[in-house]
Amino acid sequence: MNNYLKEIFNGLKSLVIGLKVTMTTMLTKSTTIEWPREAAPIPERFRGHIMLRKNEETGLSKCIACGSCVRACPSNCIQVKGAKPEGAKKKAPILFQLDFTKCSLCGLCVESCPVDAITFSRNYALAGPSSEPFATMNLLAGLASPFREESNEL
């Protein structure tokens, strides 16, 4: 009988302790970030889709169309075609296409690049009604504008 009452008392006590925890939580501030009304912090090394770095002198990409990123990619999601412009010493890409629907953001292409031409964007607000624009992301055009960090803001 004594045990029976003791068990009930201890059980009730544990329930009250639990209730206290939830009540304390209720009175503390919530951790929600009300995106998009507030900006969510993005770390420096955030891995968005890859993008090409600009060569500040020429205004074109740094890419030399060597194709090491194509070989490094485990998912075959990069297509590069290069051509030598007239009078130039190095090859330059005429097509640099990323199939972002296949990309696993592993970063092997970024590390494999001998001229450091590829980097991660910090663009996370990527959503669209069809997969088409993401399956054929033209990174050469992206140099100029469409996928950039500003698109994170609504």
Next chain:
Amino acid sequence: MNEISILRSLLTIVGVSVAIGLNAVFVVWLERKVAGHMQYRLGPTEVGPKGLLQTVADGLKLVSKQIIFPSAADKPIFALAPIICLVPVFVAILPVPFSDTLQGHELDIGLLLVIALGLLNTLGILMAGWGSDNKYALLGASRAIAQICAYKIPLLLCILPVIMLSGSFSLRGIVNAQDPVWYAVYQPVAFFIYIIAITMETNRSPFDFAEAESELVAGFHTEYSGMAFSLFFLAEYSYMFLASAIASILFLGGWHGPFLPGVVWMLLKIYFFLCLMMWFRWTFPRVRVDQMLNFGWKILLPFSLLNFLITAGVMAIL
């Protein structure tokens, strides 16, 4: 029947429907807010000020959805089940006095009516479980049936001392009998057990195994969609409202209270109980069916019986 009584009946019907609808909208919003803040979240914020209209938006979405009948379902039973669940609340709320003047219909046996109609909820759950032709739904329904005796008997044994003290089956009479001192003071054990029992009666966590979602997907309403699904929710929140109203009438003196008008006191007390049930739900894990039955028969029943006998003994001596 004269014109005034017809008008009165019409007003009552409209009033009860509006009250139940508004209450469900508000309580669902409140529940989501409470749950959110207990989990470091905010709950709904987008639709309307502070997300108040979120439930309305959800309700509209549910109404516009198709009600899917499973091909092997027992169609009449399947279709009737949510209605059987909901309609008794409309009747049971009639004798509940919300203030000295605000009452649907005064009945001498109001309490009996409420208790009797409260049982129909389980019938609705059984019909839903049986009619769906779904094993999960059937398991959920069988659990609801198994639990019914385990909470109903302690519940009634907690109400009996109140009836003995007040000498009345009328809810109005019970409120008036506890004018200076609430019965919660005279009957703390009955009050406590009553709170647990109504948590069981309304299928709320930690006793929500009729719809235990991690085990039975959605329990008895697994196969329901659209409006039929939302009727179950409306019924659940209306039962919570009804059970809380009865609890505040039986133990917290109904509409009695200083300064504020009676109906405000009554609503405050009702929402106190509702918040308490939400607090339980968002804190505790679910108990197992057999553990709940053990709890009902081995702990609630002896204590409520003892409480009843002691009350009877003391009253006989005095």
Next chain:
Amino acid sequence: MFDSQENSTYQLEPVEDNQFVLNLGPQHPGTHGVLRVILHMDGEYILTADPVLGYGHRMQEKIAENMPYTQILPYMARMDYLAALSFNQAWVCVVEKMCGYEVPRRAEYIRVLTTELNRISSHYLWFGAFLLDLGAFTPFLHAFADREMILDLLEEVTGSRLTYCYFRFGGVSSDVDDSFLQGVQDFVEHMRSHLKTYHELVTGNVIFQMRTKDVGVILPFDTWGYGLSGPVLRGSGEKYDVRISEPYSIYPELDFEIPVERDGDCLARYMVRMREVEESLNIIQQTLDKMPDGPVRSKVPKIIKPPAGEACMAVETPRGELMIHVVSDGTKVPYRVRYRVPSFGNLSVFSRLAKGQLLADALAVLGSLDLVIPEVDR
């Protein structure tokens, strides 16, 4: 367990009167993924339970036979998405072992630090999911609020939040900075004080105790036979942890304990994991204190061609022992890769544990095994 080779469709055993077959999954809130369990039930009691595997089969081992060693790395995170870094570590370690690459000490410390953070986040997700199986919603989000801090920290250093691809052969892909180390220090201090609320909210709770105590008891003589490992094994009183028994990386230099519980029930497995969180905090604190300076990546060739031969490497993931066996024929793709994953062994004991249990208990047991289904199916 169901053998698919003999009959292509599952033949149901004849069902007697008053019994029925319940198909738990592949879509069911209690199975945490695409696991299907065929239950023969008598009322609420389970007579037999047959897990049906393969809904998430992705041919990871076959894919690995057609990939250069470097490119297999991102696939590791897709097996056990909750402990991606442990899988990362197993793969880089086994290749380093084959090729004999040196790993700088700072890189080893960073590996251990991040893996232990990953272990805590995995255990927190399990904590939440297990409580969800028991019907409590709030602990899930309490655990997630703290797990979010770990994800933020790991995102800062690895760039991703869940499927990390951070370790490289001969080191890690990038160095950590002081703000990260400070963040980890703050997290450790926060967690040490905050872990108490977990125990107040859940461990002491009488309903939780009733639901988990003496439920799903794994007896000690079952443990090795079923190939159990990790907290499931240690919950049954076996003191086996790869970090101690076959030490790798810098674990021998660190001072930590292996939590062991004797009861073998759900509560014991719960307690083991909760105590492991404390031990992981302990390990993280030590790596922070001892973190050496220096490079984080040694020079390794671009195209990796291990000498012909084989290598085997086991690491301790949050779920148990992960072993990778690689056979190389001297070319740049492996000849054969074999993963021995912990969840597969842990799942195999489920049929035995579920027999004769109530449905509610069986789901508690399933939750307590901490299964990640893509890892089982590979």
